[in-house]
Amino acid sequence: MSQRTRREFLQSSAAAVAAFAAARAGRAAQPPAKAPSAPTGLERRRFGSTDMEVTVLGFGGAEIGFQKTEQETIGRLLNSALDAGLNVIDTAECYAGSEESIGNAVSNRRKEYFLFTKVGHMDGWGKPDGWTAASIEKSIERSLQRLKTDHVDLVQLHSCGKEFLEKGECIDALERAKKAGKARYIGYSGDSAAALYAVESGRFDALQTSVSFLDQEAIELTLPKAREKKMGVIAKRPIANAVWRSDAEPKQGAEYWKRLQKLNYEFAKGDNRNDQGPDGTAGIALRFTLTVPGVHVAIVGTTKPERWKQNADLLRTGGPLPKERFESMRARWKAVAESGWTGQM
DSSP, X not given: OOTTTOOOOOOOOOOOOHHHHHHTTTOOOOOOOOOOOOTTOOOEEEOTTSSOEEESEEEEOHHHHHTTOOHHHHHHHHHHHHHTTOOEEEOOTTSTTHHHHHHHHHGGGGGGSEEEEEESOTTXXXXXXXXXXXXXXXXXXXXXXXXXXXXXXXXXXXXXXXXXXHHOHHHHHHHHHHHXXXXXXXXXXXXXXXXHHHHHHTOOSEEEEEOBTTBOHHHHHXXXXXXXXXXXXXXXXXXXXXXXXXXXXXXXXXHHHHHHHHHOOXXXXXXXXXXXXXXXXXXXXXXXXXXXXXXXXXXXXXXOTTHHHHHHHHHHHHOSOOHHHHHHHHHHHHHHOOTTOOOOO
């Protein structure tokens, strides 16, 4: 979410978790998660140097939290997606009630998916105290309670500024959580200079960053180095808020909408905007992101129970984006992109 357009989220309760932590003291590191075969035939990719084989399409938990989706709907959505082959669920402690809803819906199927979450905003967005070791550790414990699990597969620092990364305290806290078995791997979620620092530090197993046909900064700035370090890469905002559906500048994704007007891609015009097939705007957008070298999984959020399988089928039937089309989209970006077109949070 853009800093200028970020949706307000419900500040989480800072309830004590000492008893929960004590009950889990001394826990051994968790064994690798096992994921079932995908009924959709959806492609899987090895997530960097980890032991995870991830479906190229994951589920992002922001919408179900911010839009206050009914628990019954979330249950149908996630269970049907798991039945269809989903094996990556990504959320964050600041996505309103997302973590709780996911825990309530599918914690009983915990061995069937890789669970990713993000921390750093224990008491509200943008507060510097969120990056202290104590806050990070407390936030992780709270996330585990909400998700009804004793470990996550990946815990990430959520849009942590470069100045806090350089201090190292927040990274130290993640490393301790990994050593204690509360997270199997650790990552950074963010963009631009901070993401570059995180990658170059060599301390993270994974990077989550914005990658789409309207957000291509990472393709040259961070992804080549992430590949060199064999990091798992998650593409966030892979369809750029689907801004092509709006005739006028939308509240959500306004920066992307402005970029689209200047890039003027033919595939994002006219009837293509409503084409739900692999060669419609949504299909080409998602296939573009998954064609970018180094990307392992793209996370797309929805509140509609049928949508994840529809997107998975779109990828399965459409296959890889042809090289010529991918290169033409890249060339258009290089010709038109302005210097201020940086990665959007």
